[in-house]
Amino acid sequence: MKATTLTDGPPEQHVLVFETGDEVVTGLTDWAAGNDLPGSSFTAIGAFSEATLGYYDLDEQEYAEIPVDGQVEVLTLAGDITLDGEGGWKVHGHVVCGRRDGSTVGGHLLRAVVRPTLEVVVTAGAAHLRRRHDPASGLALIDPAAKAG
Numbered sequence: 001m002k003a004t005t006l007t008d009g010p011p012e013q014h015v016l017v018f019e020t021g022d023e024v025v026t027g028l029t030d031w032a033a034g035n036d037l038p039g040s041s042f043t044a045i046g047a048f049s050e051a052t053l054g055y056y057d058l059d060e061q062e063y064a065e066i067p068v069d070g071q072v073e074v075l076t077l078a079g080d081i082t083l084d085g086e087g088g089w090k091v092h093g094h095v096v097c098g099r100r101d102g103s104t105v106g107g108h109l110l111r112a113v114v115r116p117t118l119e120v121v122v123t124a125g126a127a128h129l130r131r132r133h134d135p136a137s138g139l140a141l142i143d144p145a146a147k148a149g
Contacts, residue, residue, distance in 0.1 A: 001027045011123050018046070018118040025091050025111055028120070032081045032089045037122075039129030042093070044077040046118030051097065053107030061138030066107050072097035074118060077109065081122070082129040084140055090131055 001022050006013040014035075018027060032040070049071055054063030079093030096106040130146035133139075 001031065003031060006121075009124065011125060014122045014124070016120040016122060018114040018120065020049075020115045020117075022114045022118070023111065024048075024114060024118060025093075025109060028081065028091045028093075029089050032091070037081055037089075038125050038127055040081045040122050040124040042077075042079055042081065042120050042122045044074060044118055044120040046074045046077075047115055048072050048074060048097065048112045048118075049115035051095070051112035052110045053095065053097075053105065054110045055107050056139070058137060063108060063110065065110065066105065068097055068105055068112075070099075071115065072099055072105075075104065077118075077120075079109070080129070080142070082131050082142060084131050085133055090140060 001016055001018045003014055003016045006015055016031060018024060048068065051068040053066040053068060055066060057064050075096045075098045077093055077095040079091065082090050084090040093109040094107065095109045096104050098104050130143055131140035132143040132146060134141045
């Protein structure tokens, strides 16, 4: 993955270009940690050679996996990057993938391998966002009142 800063802000904007074989969630997470990224949002387009998407089953409080085998276009990928409740980084993205026949599949991005490229624009805010565990849903939700410590 290659990265460059577009604007120093506020807000800061960065472009990340993933290459064939790069894994997206790990790459975004590692990049955010290495740059001490404040609360950020991102959008992306490109293509995957394979992916695993998820549909959150609220009753079971877990993701049902949706395997996406073979080449797909990333029609849209959008999400946020925040601090999790334990000081690590959490990438939360939703994606719609287009297949060769024009059909689509979408869901929560759990894992994806790029082929040939994925172009990501990250917009970084001025302050960190934190997630807190929500017992009712089982999810780590953004807590706007939480401050980075």
